Amino acid sequence: MKYKIGRVPVMKFGMVNAFILQSEMGTILVDTGVPNCEARFAAALAKMGLTLSDVSLIVVTHGHFDHAGNADKLRKLCNAPVLIHEREAKFCAGEEKMKLCPTGWVGRLLYQTGAPQSPFSYFQPEITVQGDDRFDLLPYGIPGYVTPTPGHTPGSISVVLEDGNAFVSDMVASGLGLGGIIPTGVAKRPPFEEQPQQVATELERLLGAGVTQFHLGHGFKLGAHAIERHIKRLKTL
Ligand SMILES: [Zn+2]
Numbered sequence: 001m002k003y004k005i006g007r008v009p010v011m012k013f014g015m016v017n018a019f020i021l022q023s024e025m026g027t028i029l030v031d032t033g034v035p036n037c038e039a040r041f042a043a044a045l046a047k048m049g050l051t052l053s054d055v056s057l058i059v060v061t062h063g064h065f066d067h068a069g070n071a072d073k074l075r076k077l078c079n080a081p082v083l084i085h086e087r088e089a090k091f092c093a094g095e096e097k098m099k100l101c102p103t104g105w106v107g108r109l110l111y112q113t114g115a116p117q118s119p120f121s122y123f124q125p126e127i128t129v130q131g132d133d134r135f136d137l138l139p140y141g142i143p144g145y146v147t148p149t150p151g152h153t154p155g156s157i158s159v160v161l162e163d164g165n166a167f168v169s170d171m172v173a174s175g176l177g178l179g180g181i182i183p184t185g186v187a188k189r190p191p192f193e194e195q196p197q198q199v200a201t202e203l204e205r206l207l208g209a210g211v212t213q214f215h216l217g218h219g220f221k222l223g224a225h226a227i228e229r230h231i232k233r234l235k236t237l
């Protein structure tokens with residue numbers, strides 16, 4: 001099945017990304033960006049000849065505010081269900097604050113600003129992925145599936161397409177600072193990460209499942225070699 005990938009530049013220079021996946025059979029969003037960034041989604045959709053009302057599913061990779069922060073608004077504008085993992089639901093409902101484990105100076109700096117835990121328009125998801133379950137995207141017109149990839153947060157999920165493209169959000173980052181600015185081709189840890197060993201295990205699993213292109217929430221996409229090197233580094237932590 002032919003499909004297209006659109007990147008939504010939630011922030012400039014690849015610092016925060018969301019994605020559009022579109023085929024003749026349907027359109028889905030992967031992540032929703034920070035609060036009030038819907039104009040960027042509308043613009044990215046328009047470039048593909050689409051509008052917000054063409055979206056039939058919104059996949060939220062995890063509960064951090066830079067990925068889940070605009071889910072409530074976008075689902076109303078798109079009139080589409082939001083899918084997240086059950087383990088992130090309490091964070092998205094505002095019932096619990098997410099644990100933040102900074103991995104370096106960017107994380108510590110962000111943590112001090114309070115931005116990563118700032119309130120957003122909380123929501124209950126229409127669809128939840130349970131445990132290790134896969135969620136098939138073919139009924140939404142996209143040749144792939146959602147799979148749990150915990151580690152960055154307990155309920156982080158990724159979208160894996162059958163041609164080797166995957167949307168892994170904050171499992172890995174690339175670039176400088178928050179990620180982005182310059183494509184370095186080198187993987188790095190995102191500003192926050194709860195279980196690096198679990199991330200390594202899940203990245204190995206994705207490589208084993210045939211993923212060759214890793215599209216990221218922060219920074220430019222990476223190939224399998226960069227991910228292999230990153231796994232080795234994570235295992236030394
Ligand atoms: Zn995150």
Ligand SMILES: [Zn+2]
Nearest residue numbers: 064066170217
């Ligand atoms: Zn993030």
